[in-house]
Amino acid sequence: MRIVFKKSYDRDIDLHEHGWSRAKIAVLAGIMIVLPFLVGEYYLAEATNTLIWALAGMGLMVAVGHTGQVSLGHAAFLAIGAYADSALMNAGLPFLLSFPIAGLITGIFGAIIAIPAVRMSGIYLAIATLAVFVIVEEMVIMLEPITGGVGGIMAPSIQIFGISFDRYGALQNFYWLILGVVALVAWGYANLMRSPTGRSFLAVRDSEVSARALGINVTRTKSLAFGLSTGVTGLAGALMGHYIGFYNYELFSIFISINLLLVVTIGGLGFIQGAFLGAILITAVPQAIAIARDGLNANFGIDLGSVPGLDTMIFAVILILFIIFEPTGLYGRWLKIRVWFEIFPLARRDMFRRQKSYLKTERMK
Amino acid sequence: MTVLSVRNLETFYGAIMALRGVSIDVEQGEIVTILGANGAGKTTLMKTIAGLMDPEKGQITFMGDAIAGLDPDRVVSKGISLVPEGREVFPYLSIEENLKLGAFTRRGDLSNDLDLVYTYFPILKERRRQAAGFLSGGQQQMLAIGRGLMAEPKLMMLDEPSLGLSPLLTQEIFGIIARLNAEEGVTMLLVEQNAHIALETAHRGYVLEMGRIVMTGPCEQLKASDDIQEFYLGRTEETERGQKRWKRRKTWR
Amino acid sequence: MSLLDVNDLAVHFGGVKAVDGVSFSVDPGEVFAIIGPNGAGKSTIFNLISRIYEPTRGTIRFDGQDITGLKAHDIAQLGIARTFQNIELFDHSTVLANLLMGRHTHKSTNFVQDILFLPKVRREEREHRHRVEEVIEFLELEAYRNKMIAGLPYGVRKVVEIGRALALGPKLILLDEPASGLSVEETQDVAYWIEDMRRDMGLTVLMVEHDMSLVNQVSDRVLAVANGKPLAMGTPQEVQAHPDVQAAYLGTAVGDAA
């Protein structure tokens, strides 16, 4: 068990409580930076994909995990980000400008949407965002000159200072670019959560009356949170567009929204780390299932590939088991494992047993 | 006859041990009160008996049946009713529906009991078609007590029944408790912060601190104890305004 | 001049006249208590002052300013803090975080600065933390600083709520039944705290309470209400001696609950 002596409030304000956790982050960052030299193209592409999902997951986490705004429509904001970025680049803007502007456009769009939606909560908000999603989808089809309509568009190739960051031409560069973006956003996100703005998000999530009584403007806070959420999601959308390379409106389906929700819940609601763990789960587990299936077939002649849809079904069952046995998400599980090691050998098995819990109506807000 | 007997009860919230081996007995026709500071574990004890929480260890016997670990609805159907801490009414149901649900485990005609509750708390009758969620704090407390009465239980457990009630109503509630006990022979287990009135009404008491029973005895005896006087009854001479403030440590820690 | 002026305040919910023509004023530095039977409209008066409810009639002035037209979140800005009868804390945060949220009105950075965590943000954070630690020390909450609200006993939560209101650094603090659910010992602490608030912090206190011993001990003036209407006003002794108050509220055993 680690004992931390706190000699100033800065210790609490800092992102990391002690040097050890700072070192861990540094090692992780180091490994991520040299990853392209360690693994082949397949794994690098998968890692890139995971990072993009983690970015989108962080976006949704701000809304769902920290402000309590459940959204079923975040695929729409991925779409807006992707199309805005491509359109701006096609209009001649360099990626370094078009990318942040795409995020900004998406963010402002989200913030505006959040204002009339401020009185909705829970499932009602979720379904309203779903409606927004449908409307955006139709707009994408209608705005053919920008979006290519049904046919779709080719994402322009990224060039920064003459160096190519193209997904297909220069995967390593593209990976680093995304790693940089993700790291930056994660840092900003962590900062936000230790600042008054982040605390006001939590306040609005837990009790709106109290938040008001403390002088928090609930409408503005919700709209800001949703705007930040959609802004980050828009950035992820832009990158997803570049990653896929060629896309039309079908890239941003309702299933993407659902997958994003899975990322944040299975990862661990309310934790930045959860977005990453959830992204790993959502991208890696289906691949792991596929690889295991191939392995079974090759080594034992058990051909599960011939059962249609089995992969998806196994994935669904894994999700169900997860929700049943680890309601706090992957990050929650990780925390428990850590505690177990930290206080080893004092941990008891029943220490993490859940006591019965009961729900009360959430209709009263 | 022993109605309720609790032996070595241990209950956890995750890693936190809230009850550390509690044993109590409640005899037929008795009013037993449990005193204890904030966070002592009084509510936890009540919830564990009612089946709302699972004990880690220990036995609970009600009328000779082991009930530890049973589902709460089974416990209720055996004749235990709990008036929970913090009112827990059904906010979207009308007051009358709330009361009727109190008699969920019973069959037969409810109108007599309804009338009885309405005579205790006339305001409830006045508002009986209104949603319970809009009652004032104290009115909701009345409703919660009324709902508990509707079950006609053998053992009634009350967790801070006077919470948020006016002085007048507090007296009335304890009057009702005493009367039900005397006239109908209902056994009562009572948790109350207002130790004066609790010790006045009850026959026997336990003191629960930090998840352990630290003192027990008839109410007369408890009232005479120094510790009880100081920490639960509040010695009057110290409460003068402007008095120097210091605290004596409790002797049983 | 009085700090808070409530004039002919009324609010109706459907047929229920929850508050019906209540007027009173609270002087700076005063401890003012409102008592009355359950459902008399006490909490509703608080809700009207903190602009959660819209009054049907009447005005509320604070510090010479008419606040009847303001929004709920503007009230805190003026220096009015409150607690809730049923405890409305941020359940999924720690005590420390809850108290820090009480400092919201004192933040001067915007969200961009927050995201970049500029030195100014850090400076302010330190300042907030400093203030909050003072509150923690005052209310003796050290042991609970990093505990989640969800697992705290009722009594501690009540105290945290008072702490959150204090962290705001208000001029006027509204306490809705601060002692309900507290033992005699703890109620005594509350009494001392209220005195210190008034004496050392220069706060004005408006309080709703059923525990007459506490009311007697700390309040300068008392207003008794029943059925939304004022019943009596004056010193604690005067009001308690009022026959209507005794009949409607106190019952026979006056002061017995001490």
Place this chain on the structure above:
Amino acid sequence: QTAGVTDDEIKIGGAHDLSGIFAPFSVPAVTAANLVFEEVNANGGIHGRKITYIVEDHGYQVPKAAQAANKLINRDEVFAMLLNLGTPHNLAMFQLMEPKGIPNVSPITAARQMIEPPAPWKFAGTSSYYDAIKATAEYMVAEEGASKFCLMILPTDFGKEIEAAVHEMAEAGTIEMGAEIAHKPDESDFTGALGKVKESGCDTVGMALGVSQQINAITTANKLGMDVRFMLSGAGFHTVVAKGLAAQGVMGGVYAGAGWQDLEARAGQPEVQEWIASYKEATGEDFPSTGALLGYGGATTMVKALEAAGPDLTHESFIAAMESLDYEDPIGGNRVDYSADDHVGADEVFVSRIENGSWVLVQTLE
């Protein structure tokens, strides 16, 4: 040696929708293709190499298709792609296939983009929706006296190609255009749209909806007592459509154009009979559906090309072999011929009509 080819194995990849809305196409296609490969493998494979068909499920989601492509190409290192389903999914996968020149054989989508812009590694199994519908529409005008067309389409590639074909004819003055209605995949009520159709006085409706949706829409039109004919694309040229409509009391007035023929009418032919029997035996299903037919066709093309490419299998030799193919496919009832400047296998368009629960061939167009 080329990726995906060893001395005793050839790896082929396929990204399918096995759990989403187009599973009715992918699932039987995979089954049928696997049957072909099993038989080939049982006979010793091709030039001593067994075929492994690795199938990934993308559930009709583009990102998953991209992931599948990444796995198939970069991890499994497949030699070629076969029967990939979905237009945007194929297009997204092209990004990875193009630099490596991985052949894309008989994708399950008849979008023009499968062969346009032309590239050596792109091969389509049958003619495009566009060509098929154009031929069908011309037939309708000539033989059925159609003069005014309405459209009920999903805004997807195949909807848009049908739209394009019909518009072109309208511009040429051959036909008049009536109402054009776009739909969503989750729609199930078509009374409003059909009202529009009725109002604009169309005699023919070009329809490109989901399979079940088409049954619902035509049934509804029948209930409303509307006197119009329906023209479907390959996506509606499905045995179950005929069967389903018959069960709902619709016995005629429905036409479809596609690059293959319906099986039922030819079930008496020996090859067809044999294949149906083996398919039934393998799956327990009553009747192979259109998906199975397409799967069989694609897999057969693949096998024939691999054979023709000889023991020295490279992308170049494979592409050359593909371009040399020319054979009759008894199951699809069409002639498959590729050449250097024709990367479409079956160039014919078969126009069929529903008669009492079965598709009947009415015209073959070259």
Place this chain on the structure above:
Amino acid sequence: MANGCIYGLVALGFVLIYKASEGVNFAQGDMMMLGAFVALGFGNSDQMGLPFGVAMILAMVVMFGVGYGVERVVVRRIFGQPQFALVILTIAMGFVFRFVAGSIWGYSPLVLETPFAGRNLYPGGIVVGLADLVTIGVTIALTLALWAFFAFTKIGLAAQAASQNQMAAYIVGVPVMRVNSLIWGLSGVVATVAGVLYATKGAIDPNIGLLGIKAFAAAVIGGLGSLPGALLGGLIIGVVEPIAGRYAPGELAKMSPYIIMLVVLVTRPGGLFAQIQMKKV
């Protein structure tokens, strides 16, 4: 109109579960699909070939079992967790249902054989499908029955109580979990009815559950806790859709149900029959 009834029926399923546990069952559409297939499995001549009425009843029994069993085996294990967990859980369950239906009945569209398929009545010159009449009749009857169940029976009241405060419901002796199982079973029955009626309009395949999303929108428009609201919401969508399809330009027509939903939610954040009120503090 008849179509609106089907939305309404599926919406009823949502409301049932919401009323009893404040949870949302995103697999409701897939339960409808499964119900239709089970009925088809019993009734169609190339399957078990039972008479239609028998097949219907058997299907309802089976689907009651499925709903009941799903609650017993899966949903119960997340008792006490936030609503959100149930959303994710049921989304995943939808995949499983689709897989099950796909493995048993295949992915190709099938047609359920019903006695009223393609039969029309001609009262006073207008054409009315027999199936539509049946749909409307059944829907009204079912809504009334369920409404009476919640309004007048002890179990119905107990179910509502359980949704508002699980702990308090237990305290008064409501066997909350068993009530939940029952309600899930009921929602399985309602789903079967909806599925069979849906099937009369055309063909069914494992993906018709997609309709659930729109039915959910209907439930939300009505206000999730209200049975008549669900029916009304379903009818609104069912009526607006064809009208917009007929008179509005294409893209707008497709958006119309969702635009209506947005308008309703912005003006009444809890739906038309809202049961959301400000918390009393």
